[in-house]
Amino acid sequence: MGTLLTDATRQWADRTYPVHRVTVTVGDIRRFAYATGETDPIHFDRAAAQAAGFRDVVAPPMFYVFLRVLPNHLRPRSELEPDGSPSEDIPPVAIKGAMAGETELDVRSSFVAGDEVDCHKRLVDLTEKEGHSGPLLFLTFEHRYDVAGETVVRERFTRILR
Amino acid sequence: MADVLPAEGDELAEQLHTPDAVDLFQFSAAIWLTHRIHYDGDYTTGVEGHAGLPVHGPLQAVYLEQLARRDLEARLGTRVRIARFRFRHVAPAYVGQTLTCRGRVTSVEADRVNCEVWAEVDGQKTTVGELEAVPAG
Numbered sequence: 275m276g277t278l279l280t281d282a283t284r285q286w287a288d289r290t291y292p293v294h295r296v297t298v299t300v301g302d303i304r305r306f307a308y309a310t311g312e313t314d315p316i317h318f319d320r321a322a323a324q325a326a327g328f329r330d331v332v333a334p335p336m337f338y339v340f341l342r343v344l345p346n347h348l349r350p351r352s353e354l355e356p357d358g359s360p361s362e363d364i365p366p367v368a369i370k371g372a373m374a375g376e377t378e379l380d381v382r383s384s385f386v387a388g389d390e391v392d393c394h395k396r397l398v399d400l401t402e403k404e405g406h407s408g409p410l411l412f413l414t415f416e417h418r419y420d421v422a423g424e425t426v427v428r429e430r431f432t433r434i435l436r
Numbered sequence: 437m438a439d440v441l442p443a444e445g446d447e448l449a450e451q452l453h454t455p456d457a458v459d460l461f462q463f464s465a466a467i468w469l470t471h472r473i474h475y476d477g478d479y480t481t482g483v484e485g486h487a488g489l490p491v492h493g494p495l496q497a498v499y500l501e502q503l504a505r506r507d508l509e510a511r512l513g514t515r516v517r518i519a520r521f522r523f524r525h526v527a528p529a530y531v532g533q534t535l536t537c538r539g540r541v542t543s544v545e546a547d548r549v550n551c552e553v554w555a556e557v558d559g560q561k562t563t564v565g566e567l568e569a570v571p572a573g
Contacts, residue, residue, distance in 0.1 A: 381518055
């Protein structure tokens with residue numbers, strides 16, 4: 275029975291990735307709102323957002339996905355793999371495939387245009403389990419999106435390697 | 437209108453989505469996702485072995501978050517915010533398929549409403565989750 279959790283892999287436990295700062299624009303929020311079928315003017319119009327008590331145009335709750343994907347995918351074309359994705363910065367394991375596991379979100383408030391968001395990422399857990407066809411490695415990442423030191427959204431995302 | 441306030445066991449008003457290639461493109465563009473499986477059909481079916489372009493997992497999560505938010509906003513007459521949301525993808529959904537989004541209220545504690553939610557295609561669940569909604573602001 276093989277194992278994926280080698281000493282080299284174990285050294286990735288509690289790894290902290292570089293922090294990316296993203297300044298959220300009205301355009302970023304409008305694009306996400308149109309792409310997801312939102313109709314409430316608070317996502318498009320500054321005056322409507324302000325009338326509802328927000329400082330500026332406000333993002334829908336799942337907007338954080340943009341903040342997760344952008345820093346990773348916004349890079350030169352030459353750095354993208356044939357499948358269009360950047361190569362993943364994950365432990366060196368010989369894998370046949372990867373699957374998305376559970377996502378757990380803690381949403382404390384809403385992103386507003388003009389926010390300067392610090393996107394933090396940490397590998398918080400590496401666990402091996404025995405699957406039907408061999409070992410499975412569960413990688414749990416914590417992403418934290420902070421504005422002026424306050425966490426707006428915290429996400430725990432598990433990736434399963436086999 | 438106390439009789440419309442959410443109560444344990446209430447079903448959320450069902451929502452249907454049939455995302456087409458334009459919907460998938462817009463979502464990829466909005467989050468700057470360059471992953472080919474959401475726009476290149478030949479590559480996705482030929483190389484990756486999918487039955488079509490998969491609908492993004494996070495887009496399905498958006499549908500489920502909206503399902504609860506819109507239902508509860510209509511009942512409560514106020515803006516609602518999702519405070520917690522846990523979900524996982526259990527089977528793929530492909531472009532052109534109709535996702536039926538459903539859910540029910542599992543508990544109500546003061547102004548916090550907990551719901552279970554899921555999306556299904558032809559009776560097969562594709563994404564399942566549970567969330568907690570609170571009044572916005």
